[in-house]
Amino acid sequence: MPARGMTRSGSLVSQLVDLVGTEAVVRAADLPDYAIGPLLPVAAVKLTNPDEVAAVMAWAHRTGIAVYPSGGRTLTQLGNTPTRPGIALDLTGMNRIVDFQPADLTVIVEAGVTIEQLDSAVAQDGKHVPIAAPLGDRATVGGTLATGISGPMRSAYGLPRDWLIGISVVGADGTQSKAGGKVVKNVTGYDLNRLYTGSLGTLAIITEATFKLAPAPTEWAVIVAGFDSIDAAAGAAQNLQGQHYAPLGLHVLTGEAAMRIAPSVAGSALSVAILGGRPTSMKRRVEDTVGLWAQVGNTVHVARNDEANGLINALTDLPAGGDSPPRVCVRINTQPSALQQVLAFSRVALGSAEPPSVAADVGFGGGRLLWWGELADADPALVAIGLQGIQSEATSLGGGAIIERCPDAVKALIDVWGEQPSGMEIMRRLKQQFDSQNILNPGRFIGGL
Amino acid sequence: MTDHDLLASIRAVVGDEYVIAHREDLLVYEYDGSVDRSMPRAVVLPADTQQVSRVMALAYDAGVTVVGRGSGTGLSGGAITPPEGLQIAFPRMDRILEVDTVNRTALVEPGVINLDLDNHVRGFGMRYAPDPSSQRACSLGGNIAENAGGPHCLAYGATTNHVIGMEVVLEDGEIVHLGSMAREAAGYDLRGAFVGSEGTFGIATKILVRLLPLPETVRTFLGIFPDIDSACTAVSAVIGHGIVPAALEMIDALSIKAVQNVTDAGYPNDAGAVLLIELEGLNEEVDEVSGEVEAALWDTGAADVRVAEDDAERERLWVGRKTAFGAFGTIAPNYYLVDGVVPRTRLTQMLRKVSEVSERYGITIANVFHAGDGNLHPCMLFDAREPGVMEGAMAAAAELMEECALLGGTLSGEHGIGLEKKEFMPLVYTDADMEAMQRVREAFAPENRLNPGKIFPDGSYWRPSAHPAAYTAGMYV
Ligand SMILES: Cc1cc2nc3c(=O)[nH]c(=O)nc-3n(C[C@H](O)[C@H](O)[C@H](O)COP(=O)(O)OP(=O)(O)OC[C@H]3O[C@@H](n4cnc5c(N)ncnc54)[C@H](O)[C@@H]3O)c2cc1C
Numbered sequence: 065m066p067a068r069g070m071t072r073s074g075s076l077v078s079q080l081v082d083l084v085g086t087e088a089v090v091r092a093a094d095l096p097d098y099a100i101g102p103l104l105p106v107a108a109v110k111l112t113n114p115d116e117v118a119a120v121m122a123w124a125h126r127t128g129i130a131v132y133p134s135g136g137r138t139l140t141q142l143g144n145t146p147t148r149p150g151i152a153l154d155l156t157g158m159n160r161i162v163d164f165q166p167a168d169l170t171v172i173v174e175a176g177v178t179i180e181q182l183d184s185a186v187a188q189d190g191k192h193v194p195i196a197a198p199l200g201d202r203a204t205v206g207g208t209l210a211t212g213i214s215g216p217m218r219s220a221y222g223l224p225r226d227w228l229i230g231i232s233v234v235g236a237d238g239t240q241s242k243a244g245g246k247v248v249k250n251v252t253g254y255d256l257n258r259l260y261t262g263s264l265g266t267l268a269i270i271t272e273a274t275f276k277l278a279p280a281p282t283e284w285a286v287i288v289a290g291f292d293s294i295d296a297a298a299g300a301a302q303n304l305q306g307q308h309y310a311p312l313g314l315h316v317l318t319g320e321a322a323m324r325i326a327p328s329v330a331g332s333a334l335s336v337a338i339l340g341g342r343p344t345s346m347k348r349r350v351e352d353t354v355g356l357w358a359q360v361g362n363t364v365h366v367a368r369n370d371e372a373n374g375l376i377n378a379l380t381d382l383p384a385g386g387d388s389p390p391r392v393c394v395r396i397n398t399q400p401s402a403l404q405q406v407l408a409f410s411r412v413a414l415g416s417a418e419p420p421s422v423a424a425d426v427g428f429g430g431g432r433l434l435w436w437g438e439l440a441d442a443d444p445a446l447v448a449i450g451l452q453g454i455q456s457e458a459t460s461l462g463g464g465a466i467i468e469r470c471p472d473a474v475k476a477l478i479d480v481w482g483e484q485p486s487g488m489e490i491m492r493r494l495k496q497q498f499d500s501q502n503i504l505n506p507g508r509f510i511g512g513l
Numbered sequence: 514m515t516d517h518d519l520l521a522s523i524r525a526v527v528g529d530e531y532v533i534a535h536r537e538d539l540l541v542y543e544y545d546g547s548v549d550r551s552m553p554r555a556v557v558l559p560a561d562t563q564q565v566s567r568v569m570a571l572a573y574d575a576g577v578t579v580v581g582r583g584s585g586t587g588l589s590g591g592a593i594t595p596p597e598g599l600q601i602a603f604p605r606m607d608r609i610l611e612v613d614t615v616n617r618t619a620l621v622e623p624g625v626i627n628l629d630l631d632n633h634v635r636g637f638g639m640r641y642a643p644d645p646s647s648q649r650a651c652s653l654g655g656n657i658a659e660n661a662g663g664p665h666c667l668a669y670g671a672t673t674n675h676v677i678g679m680e681v682v683l684e685d686g687e688i689v690h691l692g693s694m695a696r697e698a699a700g701y702d703l704r705g706a707f708v709g710s711e712g713t714f715g716i717a718t719k720i721l722v723r724l725l726p727l728p729e730t731v732r733t734f735l736g737i738f739p740d741i742d743s744a745c746t747a748v749s750a751v752i753g754h755g756i757v758p759a760a761l762e763m764i765d766a767l768s769i770k771a772v773q774n775v776t777d778a779g780y781p782n783d784a785g786a787v788l789l790i791e792l793e794g795l796n797e798e799v800d801e802v803s804g805e806v807e808a809a810l811w812d813t814g815a816a817d818v819r820v821a822e823d824d825a826e827r828e829r830l831w832v833g834r835k836t837a838f839g840a841f842g843t844i845a846p847n848y849y850l851v852d853g854v855v856p857r858t859r860l861t862q863m864l865r866k867v868s869e870v871s872e873r874y875g876i877t878i879a880n881v882f883h884a885g886d887g888n889l890h891p892c893m894l895f896d897a898r899e900p901g902v903m904e905g906a907m908a909a910a911a912e913l914m915e916e917c918a919l920l921g922g923t924l925s926g927e928h929g930i931g932l933e934k935k936e937f938m939p940l941v942y943t944d945a946d947m948e949a950m951q952r953v954r955e956a957f958a959p960e961n962r963l964n965p966g967k968i969f970p971d972g973s974y975w976r977p978s979a980h981p982a983a984y985t986a987g988m989y990v
Contacts, residue, residue: 165856165858166753167749167752167753167857167858168752168856168857168858168887169752169757169857170856190755191755212697212702214697222670222674223696223697225702225705226670226674233949235945235949239945239948240945241943241945241946241948241949242942242943242946243946243949243950245921245922245923245941246856246921247854247855247856247886247887247921247922247923247926248854248857248886248887249662249666249671249854249883249886249887249888249926249927250854250923250925250926251659251660251662251671251709251925251926251927251928251929251930252923252924252925252930252934252938252941252942253930253938253942253946253947253950253968254706254709254710254950254953254954254968255660255673255705255706255708255709255710256706256949256950256953257705258673258702258705258706259701259702259705259706259953261702261705262701262702263701263702267701268949278757279755279756279757308726308728308729308795309795310726341795341798342798342801342802343801344797344798344800344801345794345795345797345798345801347797348795348796348797349795397693397695397696397697397698397699398694398695399615399616399618399694399695400615400616400617401613401615401616428696428697429616429695429696430695430697461694462693462694462695463693463694463695463698464693464695464698464699466699481699481700482699485690485693485698485699485700486689486690486691487689487690487691487700487701487703488700489689490683490689490701490703490956490957491700491701491703491956493955493956493957493959494701494952494953494956496956497952497953497955497956498949498952509700510699510700510701511700
């Protein structure tokens with residue numbers, strides 16, 4: 065059956081059909097699914113193996129057409145607006161668990177495997193890859209690595225880059241290569257695992273990933289406490305962070321974010337602790353945490369196992385998930401000591417519009433500012449100035465701020481990645497080295513890379 | 514600029530006494546911990562970042578190669594400098610600039626010694642987790658360049674997991690900051706790419722490292738086994754049980770003998786192998802896991818399982834482990850080791866290969882290594898004055914690296930490729946894989962002036978000279 069996209073841009077689609085076959089070419093009617101902000105791809109292909117990816121990339125490199133790799137499409141909001149029309153490369157068809165070695169604590173998966181699929185594949189043996197992304201039932205491993213997105217336990221488990229031990233990619237010119245391997249310790253050659261992670265698909269297309277595994281906690285609990293003031297919530301959280309039994313994740317939530325996570329726990333701010341471990345240590349962890357917080361909080365609620373997992377998922381999904389994701393979301397990267405400054409954003413209205421709800425990550429530092437309401441309808445120029453103000457304040461705190469979601473009209477006025485870092489020239493040269501034609505996700509990354 | 518002019522300009526920057534250019538003074542800079550040697554043109558000892566930057570700019574303009582040097586304990590020839598090149602060393606940049614107890618970070622200069630940092634921050638209830646066995650001598654700058662590991666990297670990850678940001682001087686003298694003060698930064702992870710780049714991307718002049726709080730409880734076990742096979746099975750049993758200890762080290766019979774020759778570490782002289790296992794965490798957690806570890810050791814044929822009764826005994830067990838390489842000097846005058854990695858379930862197979870190779874080449878090989886990570890250190894012991902023996906050791910090393918690759922492993926777990934292993938890179942990487950790596954180097958150092966000729970195969974076969982083990986023993990550990 066000929067693809068209906070033919071009528072849109074005939075020769076392009078027929079070239080793609082020649083390359084990867086009719087089945088792989090997405091129907092024109094489905095193209096809107098692949099939109100990135102205001103950009104609608106001129107065609108899309110859904111590929112099932114790295115050779116197809118290589119064929120399409122080699123062709124794109126020759127013709128100069130832009131390529132937008134696409135996973136579960138849960139974070140397409142991330143990044144600046146693409147600068148050129150191009151084709152979408154759907155990798156969700158590459159969804160095999162390639163090799164799971166529980167005794168070696170390693171697993172190899174294709175890029176289109178979802179986080180949920182990865183979790184359940186290794187969970188049967190009591191293991192986990194402690195990475196997380198919003199909407200884990202759709203978010204892919206490739207997308208999670210490309211965005212470098214992490215979940216509410218990043219303070220204890222680190223970032224996706226810390227679990228990736230090997231990677232296979234297709235370069236901008238269609239060359240297939242790999243880095244790392246399948247052993248947990250490796251300094252053979254440069255660490256490209258870390259370079260590709262978080263590069264938003266602007267250097268190469270990730271086709272396969274190898275992770276190291278950890279034994280998963282056998283029990284989970286989430287402890288939620290309500291406080292009369294944001295300061296009290298922050299104090300209680302910081303106190304817990306200093307203990308031997310500090311949790312795997314520790315957050316302070318204000319406003320709408322608090323409402324969404326635990327509507328029944330009263331207070332103007334919440335502290336949330338994620339606990340995991342073996343039965344005997346969990347007993348101590350829960351008791352000591354409750355003991356510490358009961359003295360200072362209004363109500364302390366202990367959620368276990370299924371309820372706890374629900375809360376962990378809700379925290380993970382906060383920036384992008386649910387029926388009504390936030391309309392504006394900023395990720396603040398700062399040191400843990402800047403907690404007060406991060407929480408203070410909850411009192412600052414941008415322009416005349418609503419102040420944000422804050423989800424501060426006490427253990428890792430930084431956190432997110434979230435707006436569900438009217439800010440997204442305010443004058444884009446004012447919102448842009450406000451968001452840039454947040455970015456420069458975060459920069460002055462020794463970190464930075466990334467605008468993860470905002471209206472297209474605002475995005476057009478800013479670099480969502482913030483101020484250009486000191487290594488910007490090296491980054492430009494990297495992009496030039498890896499993608500000389502600028503065909504991979506052009507314009508979406510920092511400084512217009 | 515003539516060579517003489519260059520050195521004069523550099524003297525004007527750092528001071529006369531901080532440029533070493535006399536042959537006899539340069540002798541110690543000719544070596545690192547590996548087998549190769551080469552005398553640099555001169556060694557420069559800058560006092561701060563500005564001086565590093567100005568020296569680099571001068572060398573860049575003169576078209577001269579620069580190689581950074583930490584403590585010279587590297588085991589892959591990383592700090593070996595070509596005869597026309599300049600070495601920059603950091604004995605004057607050895608300050609711990611700041612310890613932040615709230616954020617649990619320390620800001621250090623590259624010349625700080627790994628153990629000095631750890632000891633210093635322990636005073637604040639924290640520690641610097643990466644603990645190479647050479648930690649009494651090696652520098653943070655060298656650790657960053659090699660992405661150094663160590664026994665406790667099993668649970669906490671290698672150096673790269675503990676570096677938040679860096680100040681770096683590029684080949685042309687430009688000063689840049691990689692990473693940030695926060696654990697995550699926008700843009701490409703240049704920090705991540707830099708760690709492990711073996712001094713080819715830039716010179717690190719300040720390093721912001723992550724510190725960990727001290728655990729509530731530490732418990733150290735010595736699993737005593739009749740032979741190395743059963744010890745390997747025990748390693749797989751522990752890991753396969755879903756236990757990742759803080760450290761899991763293997764010491765074979767020959768290494769036990771060497772260690773016990775120089776210090777009483779408490780290892781039984783008649784054991785076939787011992788496992789040194791450390792658990793850390795909450796009291797309850799350590800109690801619970803201890804039972805499982807002990808059971809796994811007994812189940813796999815342990816002759817005995819001992820627990821360190823106090824800090825002094827724990828310390829003694831660790832001193833044994835960390836003294837092993839120096840102690841080899843009591844068995845043979847020279848040693849040479851490689852540090853391949855295999856998937857942990859292949860350890861038994863790999864060690865059989867090691868003993869087969871040892872027999873076939875008639876070279877004694879001792880094994881003391883990071884078993885929990887599958888990171889071997891087969892250490893060949895010999896007398897390099899015997900004709901042909903060095904060549905034999907090199908050929909044996911090549912076979913061992915090939916076997917690691919065959920078993921799904923890799924060439925180096927923590928010592929780096931440097932000069933020593935560069936011709937073996939094609940065992941694990943294709944041309945395309947290495948081209949991608951070279952692109953990153955092009956972006957950091959377009960003129961390839963920093964530590965050139967390392968890591969990638971170029972067919973320039975070099976003739977190694979054996980490294981005296983006794984010298985290492987006295988010098989480093
Ligand atoms: C007995 C013994 C035991 C060892 N045990 C371990 C172990 O358990 N784990 C482990 O990982 N390693 C181990 N090693 C290897 C070695 O100690 C490490 O590789 C260490 O990181 C090297 O540090 P160094 O200061 O001696 O660096 P050097 O040997 O001086 O240099 C190593 C590399 O670092 C580069 N370099 C130095 N300073 C800088 C800088 N400021 N900026 C950029 N590049 C720089 C050099 O150019 C060179 O390429 C051991 C070595 C010995 C001798």
